[in-house]
Amino acid sequence: MTIRFGVIGTGAIGREHIDRITNTLSGGRIVAVTDVNQDAANQVVNQFGLDAVVYPDDKALLEDKNIDAVLVASWGSAHEASVLGAIEAGKYVFCEKPLATTAEGCMRIVEAEMKHGKRLVQVGFMRRYDSGYVQLKEAIEGNVVGEPLMIHCAHRNADVHERYTTDMAITDTLIHEIDVLHWLVNDDYKWVEVIFPKKTKHALDHLQDPQMIIFETKTGLHISVEVFVNCKFGYDIQCEVVCEEGTLKLPEVPNVLVKKEAQLRVPLLMDWKLRFIDAYDKELQDFMDSIARTGQPQGPTAWDGYIAAVTADACVRAQQTGKRESISLIDKPAFYYPPSEI
Ligand SMILES: NC(=O)C1=CN([C@@H]2O[C@H](COP(=O)(O)OP(=O)(O)OC[C@H]3O[C@@H](n4cnc5c(N)ncnc54)[C@H](O)[C@@H]3O)[C@@H](O)[C@H]2O)C=CC1
C-alpha cells in the first residue's frame, strides 16, 4: 500500500518531511502540496522532482480524492482548521506540533476524531521515537536505579528569529519536554511555576531568556527545565533523571573527537534538523506502517496534543502571574486507550 500525501506548509520542516518521504522512507508518496507562499510550494516540487499538484490553499487540497493522508507543517495558528478539514474529509493527518494553539482547539479536534469513529490523527511529538529517550524509558521501567525523584532538563537553541516571543519558549520550545517527560515517567503534571533568571544580553528587549520551568507531577516527582534560546554555542538537549539509587542521563549525540592545537574537541550541532533526524524518520515510517497494518496511526494522539496544550496554557499563565499554576486534566476518553489497556 502506498499512502498518497498532501502537504500543507512547505517551509523548513515541511521540506524535511517531503524529502524523507520521497527519498528515505518507504510506503508514501507526495501527490499534492500547498503553501500560502505559492512560490515555496512550486519550489519544493522542482527541488524534489515531485509529480504533485500545487493547490492554492488547504481547502482545495483537502477536496482531492487522491489524497489519503495530510501532512500539516504550516504555522501553528493554521493547524486546527487544516486538521479539522482533513478529519471531515476522512483523511489521515500527521500534524506537526502544536496540534492547535489552544486547549479548546485541540478539544475540537479530539471531539471531531471521536465522532469520526476511528483514529486518524498523529501529532509530531518525535522525541518519543528518539533512541535516547526510549532507552531512558526502558531503564526507568526496568527499575535500573530505583524510583525516579527528580528530572533536570535543558532545551537550548543557539539563537531564534526576532518574532520569537516570551510565550513561545513554552508553546514552541518547551512543548517537546511537556510531551516527552510525562510519557517518560508515565505520570501527569500537577502544577507549574516559571522563573525568569538573569537575562542574557543576547536576547532582544521583548524576550525573556533564559527561563526556568518547574513542574510537580501527581506522584510527587519534581522536574526542572531550562529553556535558553540564545545560548549561542549550539542546539543542546539535556535530560537527567535522578533516582533513588543512581541517575539516568540522555545520551549525547555521538560525534567525532577532534584533537587539534593541543585541544580535544567534539563538534556540536547548531540546529534541530539533525539532532532528531532518526526520530523524524521513525515517527513518519510508523505513521505509514501503522495505517497500512491496522488502518489507524499508533503514534502520539490528538489527546496527547490536548494534554500538551492544557499544560502549555498553565505554563503561560505561570509566566504572567509569577505563581504556581495548577494543571487540571479531564479523564482520558476510552477512545484513546489502546485496546489492550481498556
Ligand atoms: N517537531 C519538530 O521538531 C519541529 C516542528 N516544527 C513545527 O512545524 C511547523 C512549521 O514550522 P517551520 O517549518 O519551522 O516553519 P516555516 O515558517 O519554515 O514554514 C511554515 C510554512 O507554512 C506556510 N504556511 C503558513 N500558514 C499556512 C496556511 N494556512 N496554509 C498553507 N501554508 C501555510 C508558510 O508560508 C511557510 O512556508 C510549526 O508548527 C513548528 O512548530 C518546526 C520545527 C521542528
Ligand SMILES: O=C1[C@@H](O)[C@H](O)[C@@H](O)[C@H](O)[C@H]1O
Ligand atoms: O520544534 C522545534 C522548533 O520549532 C523549536 O523552535 C525548537 O526549539 C525545537 O527544539 C524544535 O524541535
